[in-house]
Amino acid sequence: MRKAKDLVPREADRLGTVQGHRDGFGFVIPDDGGEDIFLSEREMSRVMHGDRVNVRVLGTDRRGRPEGQIVEVVLHANKVVIGRLLNENGVLIVAPEDKRIGHDILIPPKGQGNAKLGQVVSVEIIDYPDSYRQAVGRVVEVLGEIDDPGMEIEIAVRKYGVPHEFSAAAMKEATALPDTVQQADLEGRVDLRDVPLVTIDGADARDFDDAVYCEPVMYGQTKAWRLIVAIADVSHYVKPGQPLDDEGLLRATSVYFPRRVIPMLPEKISNGLCSLNPGVDRLCMVCDSVVDNNGIVLAYQFYPAVMHSAQRFTYDTVWEILSNSKGPEATRFAQFRPLLTNLYSLFKILLSAREKRGAIEFETTETQIISNELGKILRIEPRLRNDAHRLIEECMLTANVCAADFIDKNKHLSLYRVHGEPSEEKLVTLRQVLRTSGLSLGGGEKPKPRDYAKLMREIKERPDANMLQSVVLRSMQQAMYQPDNEGHFGLAYPAYSHFTSPIRRYPDLLTHRVIKSILQKKPYVPVLPPKVPLNLTLPRKGKGRENAVNAKKSQSDAKAGVKGAKAPKGANAALPIWGQLGVHCSSNERRADEASRDVEAWLKCYYMRDHLGQEYAGTVTGVANFGLFIQLENLFVEGMVHVTELGGDYFQYDEARQELRGERTGIRYRLGDRMHVLVSRVDLDARKIEFSLVKSVGAEPGGSSNRRQLLLATDTGRPNKKAASKKSRPDNKVPQKPSGINVNAAKSAGTLGANQSKSKATRKSGKTSKPGRSIGKPAGSKPPVRSTKARRK
Numbered sequence: 152m153r154k155a156k157d158l159v160p161r162e163a164d165r166l167g168t169v170q171g172h173r174d175g176f177g178f179v180i181p182d183d184g185g186e187d188i189f190l191s192e193r194e195m196s197r198v199m200h201g202d203r204v205n206v207r208v209l210g211t212d213r214r215g216r217p218e219g220q221i222v223e224v225v226l227h228a229n230k231v232v233i234g235r236l237l238n239e240n241g242v243l244i245v246a247p248e249d250k251r252i253g254h255d256i257l258i259p260p261k262g263q264g265n266a267k268l269g270q271v272v273s274v275e276i277i278d279y280p281d282s283y284r285q286a287v288g289r290v291v292e293v294l295g296e297i298d299d300p301g302m303e304i305e306i307a308v309r310k311y312g313v314p315h316e317f318s319a320a321a322m323k324e325a326t327a328l329p330d331t332v333q334q335a336d337l338e339g340r341v342d343l344r345d346v347p348l349v350t351i352d353g354a355d356a357r358d359f360d361d362a363v364y365c366e367p368v369m370y371g372q373t374k375a376w377r378l379i380v381a382i383a384d385v386s387h388y389v390k391p392g393q394p395l396d397d398e399g400l401l402r403a404t405s406v407y408f409p410r411r412v413i414p415m416l417p418e419k420i421s422n423g424l425c426s427l428n429p430g431v432d433r434l435c436m437v438c439d440s441v442v443d444n445n446g447i448v449l450a451y452q453f454y455p456a457v458m459h460s461a462q463r464f465t466y467d468t469v470w471e472i473l474s475n476s477k478g479p480e481a482t483r484f485a486q487f488r489p490l491l492t493n494l495y496s497l498f499k500i501l502l503s504a505r506e507k508r509g510a511i512e513f514e515t516t517e518t519q520i521i522s523n524e525l526g527k528i529l530r531i532e533p534r535l536r537n538d539a540h541r542l543i544e545e546c547m548l549t550a551n552v553c554a555a556d557f558i559d560k561n562k563h564l565s566l567y568r569v570h571g572e573p574s575e576e577k578l579v580t581l582r583q584v585l586r587t588s589g590l591s592l593g594g595g596e597k598p599k600p601r602d603y604a605k606l607m608r609e610i611k612e613r614p615d616a617n618m619l620q621s622v623v624l625r626s627m628q629q630a631m632y633q634p635d636n637e638g639h640f641g642l643a644y645p646a647y648s649h650f651t652s653p654i655r656r657y658p659d660l661l662t663h664r665v666i667k668s669i670l671q672k673k674p675y676v677p678v679l680p681p682k683v684p685l686n687l688t689l690p691r692k693g694k695g696r697e698n699a700v701n702a703k704k705s706q707s708d709a710k711a712g713v714k715g716a717k718a719p720k721g722a723n724a725a726l727p728i729w730g731q732l733g734v735h736c737s738s739n740e741r742r743a744d745e746a747s748r749d750v751e752a753w754l755k756c757y758y759m760r761d762h763l764g765q766e767y768a769g770t771v772t773g774v775a776n777f778g779l780f781i782q783l784e785n786l787f788v789e790g791m792v793h794v795t796e797l798g799g800d801y802f803q804y805d806e807a808r809q810e811l812r813g814e815r816t817g818i819r820y821r822l823g824d825r826m827h828v829l830v831s832r833v834d835l836d837a838r839k840i841e842f843s844l845v846k847s848v849g850a851e852p853g854g855s856s857n858r859r860q861l862l863l864a865t866d867t868g869r870p871n872k873k874a875a876s877k878k879s880r881p882d883n884k885v886p887q888k889p890s891g892i893n894v895n896a897a898k899s900a901g902t903l904g905a906n907q908s909k910s911k912a913t914r915k916s917g918k919t920s921k922p923g924r925s926i927g928k929p930a931g932s933k934p935p936v937r938s939t940k941a942r943r944k
């Protein structure tokens with residue numbers, strides 16, 4: 152591997168992973184978990200996002216961050232890069248779709264293959280970049296045109312490294328499996344085929360991994376409820392050390408996109424043999440519990456069984472039966488009404504217990520994308536939730552809690568689903584915001600879940616409830632998998648595991664194996680296949696980062712055969728392996744979320760191209776030192792009003808109050824403010840939507856805003872009828888603004904700089920240009936914005 156000129160490796164050099172930024176700079180995330188090391192654009196010119204490097208800290212940058220110099224590239228992460236084939240001044244290049252890779256890939260004359268200009272291609276890197284040379288590659292796959300149906304998903308799975316093709320060995324093993332349950336499979340199983348278990352899922356669900364049954368019982372002298380939760384027995388077919396298990400571990404989760412799913416396991420298993428389809432025998436693992444009228448689990452047991460689903464219900468059908476006992480659906484499914492009524496009665500008990508326990512309840516609006524046959528957005532609708540959704544959730548929570556308790560009491564290693572308490576820093580920020588709204592969070596320095604639950608009840612009826620809920624939600628840590636049980640803060644459980652979805656989550660499959668091993672009185676020790684690379688990416692901060700550091704260390708120690716290293720003994724001998732599995736599954740879960748958000752952002756940008764020049768009502772959902780994040784009402788699309796669009800005033804950012812305040816005019820823009828905006832620019836490549844401010848509804852000045860007051864036809868999120876259409880606005884007349892919101896990025900992301908320097912004047916209209924790349928103003932063209940707290944770029 153290449154080393155920096157005149158730099159000799161030293162002991163003080165640190166090993167880490169490069170994390171690129173779309174504005175050209177980057178960071179090295181050190182393996183030791185220390186502070187991220189800033190890399191200038193010059194240093195980033197020699198490496199690519201994801202590379203493993205040795206870095207030397209030479210000092211600090213102007214913001215006080217440690218700044219480093221690359222000593223050596225230990226491992227190049229990008230063997231293949233996806234992008235669009237372009238011709239720039241007679242030279243063929245591929246511009247990467249992943250903007251964290253700041254290098255165009257040079258394509259030699261014979262490296263184009265059958266690809267045409269403008270097409271999306273995969274490029275194999277032949278020569279990696281350094282300070283003096285550009286990266287060179289050759290086209291190895293032509294995916295098609297950027298507007299082809301499903302192209303955004305093809306891009307995302309490659310951009311984020313989501314495995315999307317099963318190995319030949321895995322497919323061979325899946326094909327060899329029987330299509331139905333065999334007689335030999337029934338040995339040692341409880342026969343539940345006479346119990347009318349039912350599945351309740353969404354209308355578009357294809358894999359059914361859980362079924363439920365409920366009836367009233369007497370537990371001694373106590374009136375109670377028997378709840379049976381039957382989960383597909385994936386572990387019977389997916390065995391450790393086999394190709395199917397390797398594929399499941401590699402993926403760790405199914406990835407859900409609009410109109411497409413990348414499954415964790417082949418469809419032969421996920422939609423067939425392990426799916427609890429109605430009218431067929433299926434193997435399952437059962438959590439059979441008894442719950443009293445206070446919602447307390449009095450007893451439970453786990454056992455393998457065989458079942459026969461009596462009916463496949465949808466949430467809407469169940470809710471129609473429960474809410475209208477004399478309606479057509481209730482008449483049609485009269486034989487199941489007693490069962491559904493029992494489930495609903497138990498649900499009310501569990502819900503009451505949840506409230507007493509102090510579990511935190513967020514009532515956020517989930518949306519669903521309605522697409523046409525080409526996969527493009529027709530409209531975005533709120534996803535309506537009813538008590539049928541929550542009924543199933545409570546049943547699954549009960550089974551998951553029983554699983555965690557069973558494993559904990561038997562002192563067997565496994566993966567828990569852990570949600571930590573909020574950090575001190577986030578608590579301080581949250582309390583500052585709440586104080587400005589006349590609210591407070593109890594519990595002192597260590598608030599309990601019930602303190603948050605009490606706050607959420609106070610917020611619920613307020614007009615700014617959505618804004619305050621988002622602030623509270625951002626104060627929470629992200630849940631993760633780890634072998635150390637630290638409880639689940641949000642659900643207010645002392646122990647919590649994932650047991651109910653082994654078809655689509657690898658941690659659930661591991662939980663099934665552990666429970667079976669306890670039942671068989673044989674310890675289960677997972678083995679890490681050498682051919683399966685683990686994703687041990689370090690999160691930015693928190694307990695997850697600490698876990699990833701420990702996982703990396705245990706992995707490197709195991710590979711190097713370090714002598715004298717302190718290894719757990721006895722029952723905890725496998726603890727490092729479980730730690731690595733927890734980090735891997737958590738990282739792949741985050742990767743799946745990022746890929747899904749990227750596709751949704753692309754689709755929304757594509758959708759909004761037809762709405763350029765139109766005006767909408769919106770609400771401020773985020774405030775940063777560089778502008779306002781606005782969500783359009785009724786469209787559920789988010790974009791940004793850059794600070795340069797707020798007028799000539801000098802705006803000061805107050806993080807505690809979550810507002811921008813004009814020093815001269817006193818105008819304030821805060822979370823929850825309603826505004827009228829014009830869709831001014833859409834950047835499909837960058838997944839950015841920009842708005843121009845037309846009218847602020849209730850922006851508080853020391854006086855009123857001097858902006859023109861425009862009366863919209865409606866105030867319901869519908870466009871003004873006088874707005875310009877896309878057809879009347881040629882491409883070269885589309886307003887060009889400074890770079891705007893990355894709709895896929897966290898709202899708390901740092902300063903949004905200009906586009907990368909490689910967006911040159913040669914790419915403007917009139918010359919051979921890259922479709923979708925627009926020219927941004929240089930970073931220095933933005934007016935100064937003061938921040939009460941230094942923020943990362």
